[in-house]
Amino acid sequence: MTRPENEGFPEPELTAPARLVEDLRRLHDRTIPVPAATDAAVLGPARRVLGRRRTVHRVRWVAAAAAAMLLLALSLPAVLRRAERRPAPDRIAFRGDLDASGRIDILDAFVLARGLRAGAAAEEHWDVTGDGRVDAEDVHWIARRAVRLDQ
Amino acid sequence: MATRPPPDPWLDHRLTAAARGGDAEAFEQLYTRYRDWVVSLALRYTRNRDDALDVLQETFLYFLRKLPEFRPRAELTTFLYPVVRNLALTRRRKRRPELAGEEILIEAPAPEPVDHDHSRRELAAVLRGLAAGQHEVLLLRFVDGLALEEIAAALAIPLGTVKSRLHHALRTLREDARTREYFDRDTGKTRAE
Known part of the structure; x- marks a missing residue:
């Protein structure tokens, strides 16, 4: 087996005796006290620059949150309308797609949960588990299918 | 320090x-x-x-x-x-x-010129004779305690080059009569951390 160029030095060859390390540090590891003026010359501009950046970040966050809220407020009526829809049974292509959207999603579970809570008359296709009852089990079945990764 | x-x-x-x-x-x-x-x-x-x-x-x-x-x-x-x-x-x-x-x-990177310890003076003299790259890697490793990979990243050079430079620097110190004593006295080699 060939070794990469220059990488063949065993670790022990790259270590140094403790006394040598100590003397290297004594020779080279010198420092000086840093005056308060130097600290201020670094930290003063940092506070100004970062303070401005923090304000910009906050404004961006508030704007993004406001946009999200606006989007939610605008789309909520449409979502609710879709949830209220009761399509004809013959339009439902497969089990669990209660709003006939062509896919099983969390809104189908929402449709059923709202129907159950409101005491609405159960429709035949709501019994997605096929156990002859329409209850929370059917809601859970749809919810599980809606969040499955392999669908 | x-x-x-x-x-x-x-x-x-x-x-x-x-x-x-x-x-x-x-x-x-x-x-x-x-x-x-x-x-x-x-x-x-x-x-x-x-x-x-x-x-x-x-x-x-x-x-x-x-x-x-x-x-x-x-x-x-x-x-x-x-x-x-x-x-x-x-x-x-x-x-x-x-x-x-x-x-x-x-x-x-040369040390302070005046040091009253004889062996440190000799060490300083040998260090002055090292190639600049070897000297630098030696200090980064043993004075600053950087890992070999960190030295490679800091100097933007391959890890193999870091190892090679360190190896040659230590070999020079080991073979030079003025600094051989460090290696003779200390049989148990210690890694600087």
């Missing part, structure tokens, strides 16, 4: 992210954490107190400017080291324009 602060990449990452988001206190903590190491490194290269303090200031102001796009991929030392080195050597070149390239690197 001002060896580098204990490595804590998670802390550095957290503080850097907070500073990037505008947290001045996080930046101050980073400054406090690395200040002494940076000024010690700057002093090693500039050998002048005022220049070292200026380099310290310029290094952190540069870091402040780079913060928005800064994404730490390794220890902060690997970012700071080349900045300090370049700023310090630029200052030194201004003071001594007759020195150039390798020459300035060879001269820059």
Whole structure:
């Protein structure tokens, strides 16, 4: 087996005796006290620059949150309308797609949960588990299918 | 002495992210954490107190400017080291324009000239004879305690080159009559951390 160029030095060859390390540090590891003026010359501009950046970040966050809220407020009526829809049974292509959207999603579970809570008359296709009852089990079945990764 | 602060990449990452988001206190903590190491490194290269303090200031102001796009991929030392080195050597070149390239690197990291300990004086003399690259790697490894991978990242050279330079530097010290004693006395070799 060939070794990469220059990488063949065993670790022990790259270590140094403790006394040598100590003397290297004594020779080279010198420092000086840093005056308060130097600290201020670094930290003063940092506070100004970062303070401005923090304000910009906050404004961006508030704007993004406001946009999200606006989007939610605008789309909520449409979502609710879709949830209220009761399509004809013959339009439902497969089990669990209660709003006939062509896919099983969390809104189908929402449709059923709202129907159950409101005491609405159960429709035949709501019994997605096929156990002859329409209850929370059917809601859970749809919810599980809606969040499955392999669908 | 001002060896580098204990490595804590998670802390550095957290503080850097907070500073990037505008947290001045996080930046101050980073400054406090690395200040002494940076000024010690700057002093090693500039050998002048005022220049070292200026380099310290310029290094952190540069870091402040780079913060928005800064994404730490390794220890902060690997970012700071080349900045300090370049700023310090630029200052030194201004003071001594007759020195150039390798020459300035060879001269820059030299120790204080007066040391009353005989073996340290001999060690300093042997170090002066090392190639600049070997000298630099030796100090980064044993004085600053950087890992070999960190040295490679800080100097932007392959890991193999770091190992090669360190190997040759140690071999020179081991074979030179003036410093052989370190290796003869100490049979149990110790890694510097």
